């Protein structure tokens with residue numbers, strides 16, 4: 001913990017609907033050690049920004065060009081005393097200077113069992129379609145540290161589920177999302 005309050009301040013980065021962000025906000029709403037202090041999106045119309053606003057969590061949209069501006073970006077993290085960063089459906093590469101500023105303090109969740117079905121372009125339904133197409137009998141979630149490459153950082157936690165013959169990418173996505181909501185906040189909580 002590096003800020004003045006006695007809680008770990010987490011910033012969440014997301015680009016889309018933000019069901020995981022919502023789940024985190026609810027999970028940590030009354031928590032002795034951890035606070036969701038900021039939600040950041042790189043999409044101006046992302047639903048996640050509205051969700052954060054409704055729940056009175058500070059949120060900010062950062063346009064594409066500013067993600068390459070260390071001073072601009074780091075000032076935002078400093079202003080909110082951010083200690084740790086959690087990605088949940090953030091569809092851009094995290095800039096290298098941010099990774100250097102937060103070594104082993106940035107975590108992502110991937111909706112499959114890495115190292116399979118990861119890398120550039122492997123997000124959302126693309127992942128679940130690829131899993132179904134390759135007739136895998138298992139899928140799941142991977143929670144990992146973020147480094148300079150998509151989905152390549154050290155894995156912290158994985159949980160798996162069975163893919164049935166009747167599963168479609170859509171039904172698989174629902175099952176994986178349930179697993180994400182069940183584990184992701186608990187795994188982060190366990191880091192502190």
Ligand code: GRF
Pocket residue numbers: 014016017018019020021088089090109110111124177180
């Ligand atoms: C999740 O499936 C997560 O694994 C992936 O992006 C998705 C985000 O979903 N990285 P949501 O916006 O939290 O609903």
